[in-house]
Amino acid sequence: MLSVIIVIYCILIISALYYNFFKAINYVRPVMVMDRLIQCFKKSPQQALMKEKILITISEHAAKQYLDPTLTEPATKITLDVLLKELEISVNTYKLAMVDQETFHELRRKEIFKYAAEALKYHKVHTVALMAGYGGTTGPRSFTEMFKKIYNITPSELKRKHNPLNSCSI
Amino acid sequence: MEFFTNHFFMVIDAYIFELELLALFLIFIVVIKKNEINSSIVAIVVSLLVGLYSLVIGPKVLDWAANTPDLKHEIRFVFYMGFIHADLAGIYVIRKINEVLKVKPGDICNLVLLMFVARASITTIRYMERLIQDTNYLELFYKTSINSINVTSTLTILCLSFMFLMKNTAPIKANKIVNNINNYIRKRTFFFPVSFLINKKWKL
Numbered sequence: 419m420l421s422v423i424i425v426i427y428c429i430l431i432i433s434a435l436y437y438n439f440f441k442a443i444n445y446v447r448p449v450m451v452m453d454r455l456i457q458c459f460k461k462s463p464q465q466a467l468m469k470e471k472i473l474i475t476i477s478e479h480a481a482k483q484y485l486d487p488t489l490t491e492p493a494t495k496i497t498l499d500v501l502l503k504e505l506e507i508s509v510n511t512y513k514l515a516m517v518d519q520e521t522f523h524e525l526r527r528k529e530i531f532k533y534a535a536e537a538l539k540y541h542k543v544h545t546v547a548l549m550a551g552y553g554g555t556t557g558p559r560s561f562t563e564m565f566k567k568i569y570n571i572t573p574s575e576l577k578r579k580h581n582p583l584n585s586c587s588i
Numbered sequence: 589m590e591f592f593t594n595h596f597f598m599v600i601d602a603y604i605f606e607l608e609l610l611a612l613f614l615i616f617i618v619v620i621k622k623n624e625i626n627s628s629i630v631a632i633v634v635s636l637l638v639g640l641y642s643l644v645i646g647p648k649v650l651d652w653a654a655n656t657p658d659l660k661h662e663i664r665f666v667f668y669m670g671f672i673h674a675d676l677a678g679i680y681v682i683r684k685i686n687e688v689l690k691v692k693p694g695d696i697c698n699l700v701l702l703m704f705v706a707r708a709s710i711t712t713i714r715y716m717e718r719l720i721q722d723t724n725y726l727e728l729f730y731k732t733s734i735n736s737i738n739v740t741s742t743l744t745i746l747c748l749s750f751m752f753l754m755k756n757t758a759p760i761k762a763n764k765i766v767n768n769i770n771n772y773i774r775k776r777t778f779f780f781p782v783s784f785l786i787n788k789k790w791k792l
Contacts, residue, residue, distance in 0.1 A: 421719050424665065428672070428712055435676045439705045442683035443698050 457517045468507070468515040473525070475501060480529035484537045484549045492553030495530070498522050531568050534561075539580045543573045600735055605643045607742050612636045614749035625765060628696035629752065630685045632745050635700045638678040639738065642671055668715035675708035689768055696748065703741050710734060 433452070440448045479496035486493075501522075502512060519525065530550050537546045547553075547561035565573045615633055619625055649670070653663040679701055686693055693701070714730040717723060 424719060425716065428716065431669075431672055431676060432708065432712055435672075435679060435705060435708050438676065438679045438683055439701055442679060442686065442701050443693055 454517055457514070465515045468511065469519070471505060472501065472512065472515060475505060476525055477529050480526065480533055483530065483551065484533050487541055487545055487549070489545070489548045492548050492551045492557060495526060495551045527564070531565060534565065534573070535569065535576065538573055538577050543577060546573065597731060597735055600739060601643055601647075604738055604742050605640070607746055608636050608639050608643070611742065611746045611749045612640070614753055618749065618752045625689070627686055627691045627693045628748070630689075631682050631693075631697040631700035632748060634678050634682050635703065635741060636745065638674050638704070639742065641674055645670060664715070664718060668711055671711045672708050675704045675711075679704050689765060700741070703737055707734060707737055
């Protein structure tokens with residue numbers, strides 16, 4: 419038991435040593451990674467609450483995009499500025515709360531495509547693409563490509579799975 | 589194999605001790621006479637002090653271990669951890685001094701820092717071996733690598749201190765150093781209760 423504690427202590431000391439070394443020689447990347455790790459341990463309950471709040475707001479905005487099926491133009495996606503204004507927080511607060519998370523755009527995309535998979539049960543592919551904010555001439559194609567990247571299946575294939583009668587030729 | 593005996597390492601340590609003292613003396617002459625300092629001088633002085641510490645403390649701990657075999661594990665902990673902590677302190681002090689003086693680390697400073705990291709890593713590996721396995725496979729590797737790092741660093745530092753004595757570049761003047769240190773202390777002690785009492789604005 420004592421040797422395990424000593425081993426853990428040694429690992430901590432060595433990490434502190436490398437952290438100081440990288441900081442001293444101005445090698446930014448490892449220092450950033452280590453800072454992120456330290457921030458994860460240091461995170462206060464307020465920051466954890468803020469993180470949940472941010473994730474819920476992004477999810478709500480993504481869900482709102484799918485409310486109107488009679489869209490003719492692509493739905494507007496939430497931007498970082500809008501989110502910050504809505505929650506009345508600064509960029510630094512956002513960064514501190516979401517230090518262990520993906521970037522804002524990745525989170526937004528994930529949420530949008532989560533609802534897109536659901537919406538495909540009830541709407542056509544090009545309508546869902548518009549709801550997801552993919553418009554214009556290349557919109558549906560980009561939507562399909564991104565959808566395939568995330569779910570490893572095209573939207574039309576998923577739609578056929580949901581409703582097998584669509585694929586029937588009779 | 590027989591070439592690397594304990595006597596051989598002891599002789600090397602004795603020479604290193606004298607050479608390090610000489611290098612420290614030369615560096616102090618450079619600092620006092622020329623009134624100048626840079627990141628390389630800071631790194632060299634810290635590495636010499638850490639080296640002297642390990643050369644003084646190391647044999648004493650070994651003597652203590654020879655006299656009290658019952659406290660084998662405790663003495664091992666003190667011996668290896670002392671070196672690792674000294675190296676960590678060395679890196680930390682160099683980084684902090686460079687921050688206070690607002691100096692960018694040069695190549696010599698980076699080399700000294702690398703030496704600290706290498707030494708601490710080797711010491712940790714050796715200690716892990718002794719702690720977990722209680723074997724002596726890495727004894728030769730540890731002794732030769734640590735001694736070679738010490739010898740090469742001491743000789744290089746001695747050459748560098750001669751070079752600094754002959755020809756010295758001057759990135760920072762002494763007044764600037766004093767001002768920077770004063771600013772740093774002022775910033776750090778601003779929230780200290782005494783500074784509230786002294787501060788005339790508060791009228792306490």
